[in-house]
Amino acid sequence: MRIDRITLYSVPIDVGMELTRYVSSQSINPALDVLVVKIETDDGLVGWGEVSSAPPYYLPELSAGAREGIRHVSPVVLGRDPRQVAAILQDISAALRGHGNAKTALEMGLWDLAAKAHGLPLIDLWGGRVSDSLPVLAVVRIGTRDQTLAAFDRERKKGYSRFQIKVGGGEIHEDIETIRMVEEIALPHERLWYDPNRGWLVDDAIRVIKALRELSPMIENPCDTYEECRTVAQRTGVRIMLDEVLDSPRRFLEAVENQVLDVASLKTSCIGGIEATRQAMSLARILGVPVRIEDYYGSGILLAAVTHLAHTLPRNLVFGLYDYVSDDLPLVKNPFRVINGEIRLPDDCGPGLGVEVNEAILGDPVAVLGPA
Known part of the structure; x- marks a missing residue:
């Protein structure tokens, strides 16, 4: 079992949140999106992650930085056994400082994939639930x-x-x-x-x-x-x-x-x-x-x-x-x-994150990383 493809999608959003002092003081109002990460193995497992990067006047990050951060570390992810998630995460950390938005989406997808590879809900891979709700x-x-x-x-x-x-x-x-x-x-x-x-x-x-x-x-x-x-x-x-x-x-x-x-x-x-x-x-x-x-x-x-x-x-x-x-x-x-x-996490939570992504609304990929 090996990771053989990482696909990135950009889905526009309108947050519509009041950010007090930020809203009226900005001369640039950047378009916001949700970056969705799809990580696939050679035997058909899929892991999902996402991140919505904050406007750069709110946090020091850009949506483009999340995409390029994932592209940068993809060589240390592709070809790896998803069950060895700790080693993959260690190599990502060594290859990329900062870029918490890129790491949020990619690490989320890797944990989803790792739990599915073990046939477990993510909570059980992490040792089981402590709280009921x-x-x-x-x-x-x-x-x-x-x-x-x-x-x-x-x-x-x-x-x-x-x-x-x-x-x-x-x-x-x-x-x-x-x-x-x-x-x-x-x-x-x-x-x-x-x-x-x-x-x-x-x-x-x-x-x-x-x-x-x-x-x-x-x-x-x-x-x-x-x-x-x-x-x-x-x-x-x-x-x-x-x-x-x-x-x-x-x-x-x-x-x-x-x-x-x-x-x-x-x-x-x-x-x-x-x-x-x-x-x-x-x-x-x-x-x-x-x-x-x-x-x-x-x-x-x-x-x-x-x-x-x-x-x-x-x-x-x-x-x-x-x-x-x-x-x-x-x-x-x-x-x-x-x-x-x-x-509350459902008692019948499926493997990984336990949610099914609606791929029909993702649109065309903004990047496909892996073998052609």
């Missing part, structure tokens, strides 16, 4: 008090109890008013956090936090750099969820040691790929740090991958996953479903 987060759009309460009620009826609130798009006093309003709306069992998408200066963040000290809100990645977030944490003692500045497992460890990090959002592309994510997850288990496991965007392939990953952790260490499945991007015929605000 896991919470999923909802992003609540803020408006007037009545509009915001109605938005919360809609999500609560779906079973959600973990909410991300976007701030940072207006004036600082407006962010203070928004956080105070939402904290009054929140129910005792709910978990909420506020995400300015790195939009605050250190002074802004300290001003917000001091004005709301009695509420002790959790803030996600308040400032642009890790060093700025560290300053905010040291000066205020606020609970911080780090996201985009976690660019490696080493940075994760540093943030814990510096007492900056209360919760970690592990974006697979940002932190270095699937393997780097698993390394950070191991540290999270040792150090008792709750995590979100996600990426910038994607489809049912990504949702399957992060669901398998997250089920290897105890429930109390999974702060909330995100549901990427959309009717606008039906890349998967049998996506995992969120039920009552929770997601």
Whole structure:
């Protein structure tokens, strides 16, 4: 059994997400796509991976970099036994520094393929599930008090109890008013956090936090750099969820040691790929740090991958996953479903990721790597 072909597809997407300070400040609005990776063996097995590279003003990456990164390392993948996945991943790491978006898609496909080669669901190749089901987060759009309460009620009826609130798009006093309003709306069992998408200066963040000290809100990645977030944490003692500045497992460890990090959002592309994510997850288990496991965007392939990953952790260490499945991007015929605000790996999960890709919507390949 040998890997004999890697095929890349580009599927356009319209994310339509509000990124607070980024949206209004950009002179270049790049087209976004999902890069789908199909890895085939000489005896007919297929592994799938995907990545949606973030806009380069949001993360330091390009979609073209993901494609070229996979092309660059394809010689150390082609011709290999997919069951020897650890050795393949080691050679990829040696051949390519950075390029977490390329590694996310390629490593996802290789793990899917390896599990299928062993005839196992990926969760079982990784030692079996630890959690039975896991919470999923909802992003609540803020408006007037009545509009915001109605938005919360809609999500609560779906079973959600973990909410991300976007701030940072207006004036600082407006962010203070928004956080105070939402904290009054929140129910005792709910978990909420506020995400300015790195939009605050250190002074802004300290001003917000001091004005709301009695509420002790959790803030996600308040400032642009890790060093700025560290300053905010040291000066205020606020609970911080780090996201985009976690660019490696080493940075994760540093943030814990510096007492900056209360919760970690592990974006697979940002932190270095699937393997780097698993390394950070191991540290999270040792150090008792709750995590979100996600990426910038994607489809049912990504949702399957992060669901398998997250089920290897105890429930109390999974702060909330995100549901990427959309009717606008039906890349998967049998996506995992969120039920009552929770997601669960099916008991009858098939081999590998356990999802079937809808190849009819992939279009023509953008690259075919392997023997002609």
